[in-house]
Amino acid sequence: EKLLVSGVTLKSDDARVSLNDIPDRPGIAAEVFHALAAQNINVDIIVQSTGKDNKNTISFTIPHKDLKQAREILELLLKNWGTGSASFDENIAIVSAVGVGMKSHSGVAASMFKSLADAGINIEMISTSEIKISCVIAKDRGREALQIVHDVFGLTQTA
Amino acid sequence: EKLLVSGVTLKSDDARVSLNDIPDRPGIAAEVFHALAAQNINVDIIVQSTGKDNKNTISFTIPHKDLKQAREILELLLKNWGTGSASFDENIAIVSAVGVGMKSHSGVAASMFKSLADAGINIEMISTSEIKISCVIAKDRGREALQIVHDVFGLTQTA
Numbered sequence: 144e145k146l147l148v149s150g151v152t153l154k155s156d157d158a159r160v161s162l163n164d165i166p167d168r169p170g171i172a173a174e175v176f177h178a179l180a181a182q183n184i185n186v187d188i189i190v191q192s193t194g195k196d197n198k199n200t201i202s203f204t205i206p207h208k209d210l211k212q213a214r215e216i217l218e219l220l221l222k223n224w225g226t227g228s229a230s231f232d233e234n235i236a237i238v239s240a241v242g243v244g245m246k247s248h249s250g251v252a253a254s255m256f257k258s259l260a261d262a263g264i265n266i267e268m269i270s271t272s273e274i275k276i277s278c279v280i281a282k283d284r285g286r287e288a289l290q291i292v293h294d295v296f297g298l299t300q301t302a
Numbered sequence: 303e304k305l306l307v308s309g310v311t312l313k314s315d316d317a318r319v320s321l322n323d324i325p326d327r328p329g330i331a332a333e334v335f336h337a338l339a340a341q342n343i344n345v346d347i348i349v350q351s352t353g354k355d356n357k358n359t360i361s362f363t364i365p366h367k368d369l370k371q372a373r374e375i376l377e378l379l380l381k382n383w384g385t386g387s388a389s390f391d392e393n394i395a396i397v398s399a400v401g402v403g404m405k406s407h408s409g410v411a412a413s414m415f416k417s418l419a420d421a422g423i424n425i426e427m428i429s430t431s432e433i434k435i436s437c438v439i440a441k442d443r444g445r446e447a448l449q450i451v452h453d454v455f456g457l458t459q460t461a
C-alpha cells in the first residue's frame with residue numbers, strides 16, 4: 144500500500160468532555176453543540192457510538208480554557224433532560240495522522256494503532272475519516288506518540 | 303460565521319459493526335484493524351469513546367459485501383480475548399458535511415444536527431474532524447437527510 148500519510152499533528156491543549164447516559168432521541172446532539180457554539184466554544188473531535196436502551200454517550204474535545212464555561216452550559220442541559228452526567232479529563236493529547244485518499248485506511252489505522260500499542264500507549268478515543276485518523280491518549284505520552292507515529296510512516300519530524 | 307461547508311455526501315452501502323465490551327488495553331485496536339486490513343476490508347469511519355472498567359467499545363463501518371468475512375475475523379478475535387461481543391447493523395446510511403477550516407465547527411455541527419433533528423432523524427453515530435462531520439442514521443432516511451443537509455448549508459444538490 145502506497146504511503147498515504149502526509150503529516151502527523153499533536154494537540155495538547157484540549158480537554159475531553161463526555162456526556163454519559165443522555166437521551167438517545169432526535170435533538171439532543173443539536174442542543175449540545177448549539178449551546179457550545181453560542182458561547183463560541185470550539186470543538187475539535189466529536190465521537191458518538193451507537194446507543195443502547197434509548198441512552199447514549201457523546202464525547203468531544205474543547206480547549207482547556209473553555210472548560211469552566213462548558214461545565215456550566217452542560218450542567219444546565221443535564222438538568223433540563225433530567226438524566227445523564229458529564230465527565231471531564233484535562234489529561235489528554237490528540238495525535239492525528241493526516242493523509243489523502245486513505246479510503247483503504249484500515250491498513251493505515253492498523254499501523255498507527257500498532258505503533259502506539261508497541262509503546263504501551265493506550266488509545267482512549269478514536270475518530271477517523273479518509274483524510275484523518277485521530278487518537279486521544281494520555282497527555283504525558285503526547286510528544287512520544289508524535290515521534291512514534293512520524294516514524295512508523297517514514298516522515299521527518301520538522302518541529 | 304462564513305459558509306464553511308462545501309459539499310454533502312451520502313453513503314448507503316456500508317454496514318455498522320460494533321465490538322462491545324472488549325479489553326481497553328494497548329494493542330486491541332491494532333489487532334482489529336490489522337485483521338481487517340489483511341483481508342483488504344475497507345473501513346470508512348471508526349469511532350471509539352472513552353472506556354470504563356477496563357472495557358471499551360469500538361464501532362466502525364465497512365461495505366455490506368464484506369460483512370460475512372468481517373464476522374468470521376471478529377468472532378476469532380473475540381474468542382482469543384475471551385470477552386466481548388460483536389453486533390452488526392446493515393440498515394444504515396452515512397451522511398457527511400465536508401468543508402475546510404471548520405475549526406469553529408461546533409456551529410456547523412449544531413446546524414447539521416439540528417436540521418436532522420427537525421426531520422425527526424435520530425443520529426446513531428458521530429465522527430468529526432475540522433474537514434468533515436459524519437452522521438450515521440437509518441438507511442431509509444438517507445436520501446431525505448442528504449437533501450436536508452444540502453438545504454441547511456444553502457448548497458445546490460447536483461446529483
Ligand SMILES: C[C@@H](O)[C@H](N)C(=O)O
Pocket residue numbers: 165166167168169170171172173191199200201415419423424425426
Ligand atoms: C445522542 C444524540 O446524538 C441523539 N441520538 C440525537 O440525534 O441528537
Ligand SMILES: C[C@@H](O)[C@H](N)C(=O)O
Pocket residue numbers: 256260264265266267324325326327328329330331332350358359360
Ligand atoms: C479499545 C482499544 O482502543 C484499546 N484502548 C487500544 O489501545 O487498543
